[in-house]
Amino acid sequence: MRLEKCYFCSSTVYPGHGVTFVRNDSTVFKFCRSKCNKLFKKKKNPRKLRWTKASRRLRGKELTDDSVLQLEKRRNEPTKYERGLWKDAINVMKETHDVKQKRYAHLITTSVKPGKQTTKANRLEQAKKKSYLLRSAAADEVCVQEEEIKEEEGEAEMELA
The missing domain is CATH 1.20.5 (Single alpha-helices involved in coiled-coils or other helix-helix interfaces)
Known part of the structure; x- marks a missing residue:
């Protein structure tokens, strides 16, 4: 089963799916869905549309020059079957x-x-x-009151001792 790549967005096109467009100079264009076909006919640049593989590669979001990608290249010579x-x-x-x-x-x-x-x-x-926004004035008042209570308790303990 040969999986084709969409000419516009570079996604996989499975056999029996998508649209094939053949130009007068006999160049074959495979499209995965009507969206890609329509955008191609409108002469849209795939590099300018953010969702295409070409655009993602251009912006550095996809692997571009990688040895793993070389293994996925299309080979036209069929090999003899060996288990x-x-x-x-x-x-x-x-x-x-x-x-x-x-x-x-x-x-x-x-x-x-x-x-x-x-x-x-x-x-x-x-x-x-904006640290003043992190603590409200009411919280500061409560803290001051708690400190005063602790100081009073400390003074009371000092007097007892």
């Missing part, structure tokens, strides 16, 4: 899937770290600037 080769291929596919998931997770964590640090610093600055 051992088939088993090995399936095991390698599972391993590459795991490696790809780990690398993608690492990419996400490394791209999120700087943003988290800046937001944390910004929040601390705001908390320092």
